[in-house]
């Protein structure tokens with residue numbers, strides 16, 4: 001397991017037009033945890049994920065990596081993102097999409113690499129490795145996008161609505177995989193409308209109109225789906 005760290009958001013402001021679409025107090029998200037970001041449509045979840053992934057530079061505040069050696073500016077490629085629209089290449093096969101992501105990170109990979117096959121097997125798609133992504137259903141594409149993020153060895157995994165297209169069994173499977181990834185050391189941050197995600201996350205940040213309205217930790221017993229102990 002890598003050294004623990006925190007992803008620290010200084011007080012953040014993102015302005016669009018005359019107002020701000022995101023305005024948050026300082027927040028520190030811990031590695032080894034899965035944090036869920038919830039809130040109604042338009043509340044700022046995707047904007048926050050893009051700030052965390054350093055795709056979007058806020059108008060005020062920075063995103064820092066804090067470890068035992070102090071605060072450092074988060075580097076752009078320290079995180080991997082599962083975008084809301086998946087971001088897959090439709091004209092490539094499932095396995096080629098995953099291999100491409102690995103190559104873009106400087107790793108040697110091909111569509112036959114064990115890492116690629118293992119990632120696909122973990123989401124139950126090993127049988128579709130050689131199919132073109134454009135021929136898959138929305139739910140299958142979403143699982144490919146999750147498998148691609150899991151294949152990349154990144155300390156921060158960020159996913160925008162990663163269970164939105166999935167049936168109940170696959171929602172639970174994907175959530176189990178993301179929780180397992182968090183428990184093994186990385187920080188996992190998900191934006192979601194899925195009640196199961198908020199139930200099982202270690203921590204839930206709730207947004208409304210671009211502001212933080214709740215910040216809560218889920219008791220361990222509830223997280224595992226068992227009734228809370230008295």
Ligand SMILES: Nc1ncnc2c1ncn2[C@@H]1O[C@H](COP(=O)(O)OP(=O)(O)OP(=O)(O)O)[C@@H](O)[C@H]1O
Pocket residue numbers: 016017021039040041042043044045046047048
């Ligand atoms: N480039 C932009 N210019 C102006 N307004 C924007 C821009 N991007 C986002 N917004 C506004 O910011 C607000 C937050 O958008 P965001 O996509 O972060 O919401 P969300 O919570 O992820 O919504 P959903 O659940 O529908 O995906 C919305 O009101 C949106 O219209």
